[in-house]
Amino acid sequence: MNGDMNHGISGRTASEIAESLRGLVERGTLRPGDPLPPVRALAESLGVNRNTTVAAYRQLTQAGVVVTRGRGGTHVADRSPVAQEGFAADSVLRDVGTGNPDPDLIPDPSKALRSMAGRPVLYGEPVIDPGLESWAGAWMQRDLASAGPFRLTITSGAADAVERLLAQSLTRDDAVALEDPCFLASIHTVRLGGYRPVPVPVDAEGMTVDGLRDALEQGVRAVVCTPRAQNPTGASLTEQRAAQLRDVLADHPYVLVIEDDHFSLLSQRPFYSLIGPRHRRWALIRSVSKFLGPDMCLAVTASDPDTAERLAMRLTPGTTWVSHLLQRLTLALVTDADVMRDIDRAGAHYAARNAAFAARLIAHGVPAEPGDGLNLWVALPVPARAVADRLMRRGWLARSGDEFLVGDADPSERLRLTVHDLNDADAEQLAVDIAAAVHAVAGRRLAAEVG
Incomplete structure (x- = not known):
């Protein structure tokens, strides 16, 4: 392979090759999406051992400079912004x-705010408000009766929970199965985390069986699924489809299954879960943003005890717990009959x-x-x-x-x-x-x- 075919990459050590590639990206010689030479071909071109180029690509993958797409090869990472939910700024259209939810349908918190008086919460105290923990535990238990024991974690919304769950379980370039089409926040989370998204088609009954089976064969370490009101399609898992997906996952009990039931209390469809009774690593997330408003940045996560323990390690008390005032406000609202x-x-x-x-x-x-x-x-x-x-x-x-x-x-x-x-x-x-x-x-x- 000549210099043109390897894009002008140079170096004898993994660090030198990685630095050369980084420079080509920074100068714009290599652009987002450009394919890089296969490791064997690059090694032959540079006259180095194949393991040296493997190590160079690994360094760049961990830094988010390149992404590996399995059989699709290695490419320069696309760092362009991902579309986000919300109003378009400065548009006359x-x-x-x-x-967004309808602001006129978001409950007025004024009455609940007046009833929230209580003593301050100090460092070292439990990070979950006892009242909210009791209510949320019963709420989640109704749909997790066959999933085995679980523990609760409170995060700053569903996207925060997904990001922390993936971070405590995966490393850069690990593969994650995502619904295709997919919720914008999930695409954004996987891209910024440096994980490799593996698309799983969605039809009228939700994530497809063949699509999930193919993703598992590609070695995904986690699956992110929306069991109902899938965004953007509006699809919800049927009872039959959920059972079929559980059967496929039965042979992969240590793949982390994350269910984002974002529409929960507003949904007009029954809840059917991918999580089987013998699955070992799983989490069910329910945020309050759709029915209490996007500014109520709070989500309840129920997960198996091991996953919950690792998730808790990323929510160190004193740095990133969710405000008890917000937890109390949530509890006051969801326990109000009106x-x-x-x-x-x-x-x-x-x-x-x-x-x-x-x-x-x-x-x-x-x-x-x-x-x-x-x-x-x-x-x-x-x-x-x-x-x-x-x-x-x-x-x-x-x-x-x-x-x-x-x-x-x-x-x-x-x-x-x-x-x-x-x-x-x-x-x-x-x-x-x-x-x-x-x-x-x-x-x-x-x-x-x-x-």
Whole structure:
């Protein structure tokens, strides 16, 4: 191999080769996504032992400079920002891609705040409020009766829990099975952690059996799954699908299974778990952000005792425990009968508004099937990005499915829409505009094919 074929990489030791590669990346000679030479070929080019180039690539992987994709080879890491949930900054367009709950349906905490008086919590005290621990333990136990003993951990939201769970179990370049399409925060967490995402397709019943089996054959060390209201698709595991997935996982009891039941109290679907009675490493996470508001940065994690112990080591008292004031506020809200009735009404509202908008799309010739959750995942006969571009001209800011993809795939033909806060007139106008955009894009495609 000549110098051009190995990109100008030089060095005789692992450190020298790694430093040479880092310099090429920093100068822009190598760009994000560029493939690197196979270790054997690079070793032959440089006249060094193969183990030397393996060590050099390992150093760069641990530093997040390169990523290894198994059979796909080693590539320069992509450090571009990952799309995030929330409102688009400085946009004059009507944002229908926020992924936010309706602020009018978030319970008012004023009454609960007035009842929270109590003595200060000091260093060295238990990190979980006893009242919240009792309530949360009963809440989780209802759905974990067959999973064996568990311990609770409180974290600053679901994304915080997933990040800490992966960090206490994996090292850089370990493979993680992610649903495809996937929740944006999970993509972001895996990328920043330096792990290797392995996509598992999602259909109407959730994570697919063949997809999970293939991911396990690729050596994933962890599986992150959304059992219901999967974001962005709205899919929920059926009882049969969950049983099939448990059967596949039965031969891999030490693979860490993380279930993110983010919609929990708002969900209109039953909960079915991937966690079998003999699985050894698992965690079920439920945050309160969807029903008590995103600013309530708190999640309850139930996990097997060994995982809980390692997770607790990453939540050292005095540095990163979750505020007891926040824990007490959460407890006051979820034990208030009026608040719980409001949460039930909110869940029904989201389901009804999504179903109503799907019916509007169908009436205008765009097939749609509402799932569970805050959003609607709409299948299109044309690339979604082209439709989103045309919607911008009509005053709407929508999200194409491309942002949620994990694996290498053709451009997405899906839109993810957040429509539950639109009034009837605006909802009808958006449905009309989507149908018009689809028709226009399809017309241009047909003209190009004919031409």
